[in-house]
Amino acid sequence: MIVVNTDAIPGHRIVEVKGIVQGNTVRAKHAGRDIAAGLKNLVGGELKGYTELLTESRQEAVNRMLNHAQQLGANAIVSVRFTTSSITSGASELYAYGTAVTVVPEGP
């Protein structure tokens, strides 16, 4: 599956547009990470626990989006976008969406 966040794929032609595909996940951060982040907040620097949390949520959302595209029989997703929204304190949603399409390689 080719996944891009542009509208077109060089070397490929879009022959069929299947429609929007999406995947989301709501994740809560846990107390251990909060304590570590609270300490790190005194001296500054990267909050690795929270970065990992974002990475995990993003992978999960993208996987769900890929599954959705596979169900539709697409072989590529174009114009992928991400948004996040906070649900309650300590939990947030990561949403990935794009347009599922069928592409064929362009002849020389």
Place this chain on the structure above:
Amino acid sequence: MEALFGLAFAVLPALFLLGLGTFMGRSIERKHFADLKRREAAVSHILATQMKTFHQPNSQASPPMMLVSEVVISSDYLKSFVGAIQNFFGGEIYGFQTLLERARREALLRIKEQALERGCDAICCVRLNTAEIGGHDPAQKKTIVMVSLLASGTAYRRGSVEPVLAEAVT
């Protein structure tokens, strides 16, 4: 005498934290800027644009692929303290400006490094979004001051000259 002890007991931890923020925070920030500069030099040949179109793509190469990176960077005690004071009077908060700059540069750098690993030499459609990870709670007094970013882009390989264009010229 007892009142003096009480005062010292109240003031000393705050002073200690401020000192920690000043020395550790500044040293971490300086190190991060130096690190960014060094790593940016290593990927300086990668062209990053935020256009939706591919600039001189090599259509014979493997198809492009989306890259995503995340980064969460924390403020330090000094920045938060000074920020809170400046927040009261209004105006620009310089401490947080460098915080955001570091986070954006780091996020862009991470997608460039991923592109390098995959043998690509260009990235287009770069999008940098701030991410929500549920840090704000009005009921809870202790909020963590931090910047979280989600960056995405599409990595591809550039061709030297477009064959079609070359034919059109001759």
